[in-house]
Amino acid sequence: MxxxxxxxxxxxxxxxxxxxxxxxxxxxxxxxxxxxxxxxxTAPNIVHGDWKTYQHEAERVRAMVFIAEQKVPRELEFDEDDKTAEHFISFDARHMVTGCARLLDNGRIGRVAVLRPFRGRGIGEAVMKTVLERAKARGMKDVHLAAQVQAMPFYERLGFEPFGDEFDEAGIPHRMMRLVF
Known part of the structure; x- marks a missing residue:
């Protein structure tokens, strides 16, 4: 009830x-x-669609998390892949944007972010589970992402496994991870 x-x-x-x-x-x-x-x-409400539909929401989250907090240059954060990716946006019960992610046609997940005040509430996990469900529905056999090393335990809990060597992206250590469905 x-x-x-x-x-x-x-x-x-x-x-x-x-x-x-x-x-x-x-x-x-x-x-x-x-x-x-x-x-x-309440669990977050997660929507997905194209860049034209969710550009404003995705830009807001990514600018705050990646550009302001992590000092990623704007020209690296927003790229041509945004125009063709499927974007996922989470909202709280008050319809405030709380997080985002994107899924490319080749199965690459990226730009996973949750605004600082909303972290630790399961929003990132809910967004990722929605992305994974959508990837399966689109017929993808696996997905992959470049995980920030500090976030690897989060992705491992979702079933991702690391592969390859650690590398630097925008001054942040990363490692590739994959999940086979």
């Missing part, structure tokens, strides 16, 4: 509509407690 109620609330919030007070009320009768606590624990 709680799951169904939460989904209905999230749909209402994403549509920027008011949820009815009785829907928001939790067991103690406090709508404020329910909406703040439950909405923040």
């Amino acid at each position: 709680e799951t169904c109620k939460t989904r209905t609330i999230v749909r209402a919030v994403l549509k920027k509509q008011e949820a009815s007070p009785d829907l928001l009320a939790n067991r103690t009768g406090s709508s404020h407690d329910y909406s703040r606590r439950q909405l923040m624990q």
Whole structure:
């Protein structure tokens, strides 16, 4: 029952509509407690589409994570692959952009990022699982990515295995990783 109620609330919030007070009320009768606590624990809403549709959202996340935080030059961060990639964008229950990723036609996953305030909440994992489901649906036999070395344990938990030697990309140590379906 709680799951169904939460989904209905999230749909209402994403549509920027008011949820009815009785829907928001939790067991103690406090709508404020329910909406703040439950909405923040709701799984992210993840959408996917082309660059034209999600350019603004992807650029915002990537500029904050890669350019501002990690000092990746803008000319390296945004490339021609963006125009042909399938982009994945995550939103929280308040419809705030929280993360992103992209999938190229050759099975390469890239530009996986979650905004700092939203890290540690399972958003990156949810985005990656959506990317992997989409890759399978598109008939890909495997996917690969250039993982920042510090992020390798995250990808290993998703089933990726490292291959090749460590290399530098934009001043950050990376290693190739692959997942065979």
